[in-house]
Amino acid sequence: MDQEKVIVIDFGGQYNQLVARRVRECNVYCEIYSYRTALKEIVAMKPKGIILTGGPNSCYEEGAPAYQKELFELGIPVLGLCYGAQIMMHILGGKVENAPVREYGKTKVLIDKTSLLFSGVPETTVCWMSHFDYISKAAPGFLVTAHTTDCPVAAAEDTKRNLYALQFHPEVLHTQEGTKMLNNFVRGICGCSGGWRMDRFVEDSIQEIRKKVGKGNVLCALSGGVDSSVAAVMMSKAIGSQLTCVFVDHGLLRKNEGDEVEEVFGSQGNYELNFIRVNAQERFYVKLAGVKEPERKRKIIGEEFIRVFEEEAKKIGSVDFLVQGTIYPDVVESGLGGESAVIKSHHNVGGLPECVDFKEIIEPLRSLFKDEVRTAGLELGIPEHLVFRQPFPGPGLGVRIVGDVTADKVRIVQDADAIFREELANAGLAQMIGQYFAALTDMRSVGVMGDERTYDYAVALRAVNTVDFMTAEAAEIPFEVLQRVMGRIINEVGGVNRVFYDLTSKPPATIEFE
Ligand code: XMP
Secondary structure, three states, X not given: OOOOEEEEEEOOOOOHHHHHHHHHHOOOEEEEEEOOOOHHHHHHOOOOEEEEOXXXXXXXXXXXXXXXXXXXXXXXXXXXXXXXXXXXXXHHOOEEEEEEEEEEEEEXXXXXXXXXXXXXXXXXXXXXXXXXXXXXXXXXXXXXXXXXXXXXXXXXXXXXXXXXXXXXOOOOOOOOOHHHHHHHHHHHHOOXXXXXXXXXXXXXXXXXXXXXXXXXXXXXEOOOOHHHHHHHHHHHHHHHHHEEEXXXXXXXXXXXXXXXXXXXXXXXXXXXOEEEEEEOHHHHHHHHOOOOOHHHHHHHHHHHHHHHHHHHHHHHOOOOEEEOOOOXXXXXXXXXXXXXXOOOOOOOOOOHHHHOXXXXXXXXXXXXXXXHXXXXXXXXXXXXXXXXXXXXXXXXXXXXXXXXXXXXXXXHHHHHHHHHHHHHHHOXXXXXXXXXXXXXXXXXXXXXXXXXXXEEEEEEEEEEEXXXXXXXXXXXXXXXXXXXXXXXXXXXXXXXXXXXXXXXXXXXXXXXXX
16 A cells, blocks of 8 residues: 555664554554664655654663664654654764753653644643653754753754654653644644545455455454454455355353354354354363463464364365454564564464465554554444454463363353453443453362352452553452452352452563463
8 A cells, every 4th residue: 555654763662652553643654663674665665754762772872773864864854752862863963961860750841942843732741751861962953942850952853854853752641742742743744644544444455455365265263353353354345255264162262252253253144254163162172181381281272273273274175365363563573563572472373374275364454553453343343342352362261270271160260250241341340441351270278158168269350451461550440349249250150269359460470360
């Protein structure tokens, strides 16, 4: 798709993806590339603007990430943020030093000069600072446009060369007018028209898929999660019954989830596609019998998934294309896009491409962030309860049962989880918590029920608030809600005599409970 875009050059900052998301919220398409990307590659992409992200280094130290000076001589507007601002000044002849006072957190910034970047922003505003170095002297040609108590150059610009520098982070929501500043940059300064809209993206993608697939056959592994559901529906709108979706029920799904997925995508559902549900529960339970070690369980589930999928694919015969629900953060995090490559330790039941004979992979959501995938899903008419599903790991309840997995333990965790979800929804809390579920510990202990001694399992309730799923805090759930959940689990789910609420943040714990 040849469309106007802004490029984010990533210097390893923790907010790199956030910068790109905020730009897209201004309806401007934007991609992330590492600072190692050659200038000629950047130029070839014909960006309307370039944003340099923050980063953990000191730009004056040997070997610190940098960029060649010519980047600033292209005439393309460049906005440097934090480290990006410092590197701009450092390269162009300004001075960056260790700051006498390190700024961290919400900080009052005073705007001293009229600037296109600050159009519509009050003279005093709050921004998010996070730096130990500061620009002590702006580079020649730059006008200082804002300061804070401890930072003489909070913003500077050289409008002749189209260069802008902000010491703070407009991408972080704590910067009150941050989105306005980014909007001023991409729309006002770079002149982007703001044509990046999900309805158009969906329409264009459908046309492109039709062109690419022609009369070919397409195979899609459908998990019922947001990404694969949106990918499947988009494909189905484009090519109808040329698409076959294989849904493997590995017996580790949430309560009734298998039937719900079938209702939406199966023959009674709303979409034109061939839907195959494979009930492989027993196969998975047999393979998992007696296995306690979490990584081993993950491997077994992943491998068995591939076997089942492979068998189904063979039955279908020749396949031209295979659909994958890859989304943009996967691309960035696998090191293909930005710099701060978080090598993904999670794999969705994956490795599919190696086991099925096909010509090409189609990744219709490859350029989208998660919230954009959801918007695309709504555009495509997918029911809201599917579009706003919480993340659910590929290995399913296999990572929510500590110790060995049995059909009975799956039943316990499914029932407890359904109660927890229902009660959070009743309390109006469901949309406010990032991720929540019940897990089953492998601890059994003595209890008493009626006149009887019991020796049963403990269920752990987990609910976390998180922005990026890399770190998380336990959610504050009113005690009476927790008590209600506990009461119902004890009364309604056989085999449980204790209920815990997990207070641990991530780190040191993980979000899942395995
Ligand atoms: P952890 O447990 O590592 O989880 O703190 C972070 C986020 O990733 C999800 N998760 C997975 N997602 N396949 C996935 O697609 C997996 O194997 C997997 N393991 C964990 C988890 O639900 C949380 O949202």
